[in-house]
Amino acid sequence: xSTAREAPAQKLTAKGLATRERIVQAAAGLFYEQGAQxxxxxxxRAAAGVSGSxxxxxxxxxxxxxxxxxxxxxxxxxxxxxxxxxxxLDSFAALRRWADSSIAxxxxxxxxxxxxxxxxxxxKTEPAHRDAVADGFQRWQELFKRGLSKMRERGELRPEADxxxxxxxxxxxxxxxxxxxxxxxxxxxxRDALYxxxxxxxxxxxxx
Numbered sequence: 001x002s003t004a005r006e007a008p009a010q011k012l013t014a015k016g017l018a019t020r021e022r023i024v025q026a027a028a029g030l031f032y033e034q035g036a037q038x039x040x041x042x043x044x045r046a047a048a049g050v051s052g053s054x055x056x057x058x059x060x061x062x063x064x065x066x067x068x069x070x071x072x073x074x075x076x077x078x079x080x081x082x083x084x085x086x087x088x089l090d091s092f093a094a095l096r097r098w099a100d101s102s103i104a105x106x107x108x109x110x111x112x113x114x115x116x117x118x119x120x121x122x123x124k125t126e127p128a129h130r131d132a133v134a135d136g137f138q139r140w141q142e143l144f145k146r147g148l149s150k151m152r153e154r155g156e157l158r159p160e161a162d163x164x165x166x167x168x169x170x171x172x173x174x175x176x177x178x179x180x181x182x183x184x185x186x187x188x189x190x191r192d193a194l195y196x197x198x199x200x201x202x203x204x205x206x207x208x
Contacts, residue, residue, distance in 0.1 A: 019054055023054075023065070027039070027044045027048070028069040028072050028118075029047065030044060031066070032117055035118075063128070063129075066122060067129060070115070070119065070133065070136060073118060074136030076114060076115070081098065081140065086101075088146065088147050088150065089147030090150040090151055092201075092205070094147070095147075095198055099194040099198055102174060113179075116174075141167040141170075142167070144163075145167040148166050155206050157204045160204070170194075173194050173197035174193070177190035177193030
């Protein structure tokens with residue numbers, strides 16, 4: 001998964017890039033499991049299988065690693081929404097498949113949203129990361145907005161349907177549902193939130 005949005009200043013060799021990627025992935029996993037504030041360099045070093053000097057060479061300060069982890073998690077979310085079976089999220093059937101796959105994914109993980117969990121933490125504790133959080137959510141919402149816009153252009157959604165507003169609804173339903181799912185320890189809250197959001201989207205279906 002590329003972390004080009006937080007690319008290192010110096011040009012790295014292929015080996016250096018692989019090491020950097022391994023550090024970012026290890027950090028992202030730990031941040032997701034226990035939070036950025038509760039994760040120290042020693043834990044990251046051990047999880048990534050790197051030395052202390054390698055870690056500090058790529059990420060001299062923790063803030064730069066947090067931003068790289070946010071970018072990696074955003075890339076992961078975007079990639080999941082671009083799975084072949086979802087197409088361009090430009091049909092009611094594709095949106096339903098997205099909801100079903102999201103529910104199944106949370107059933108396996110039940111740890112909240114991989115991007116939203118870290119985003120919620122750092123947006124309060126590290127205001128400097130707000131732009132990285134906003135960028136991640138914007139990229140995610142843009143996928144829905146683009147698909148919904150195509151549906152409206154094809155006449156599948158009524159003209160008054162607002163793709164941007166509906167994109168906000170779908171991402172918010174996932175975020176809120178995933179949090180409730182994490183607290184409850186079962187998938188009913190997420191399922192209800194996503195299916196409720198889809199029902200609202202479908203209420204704009206054009207009459208045939």
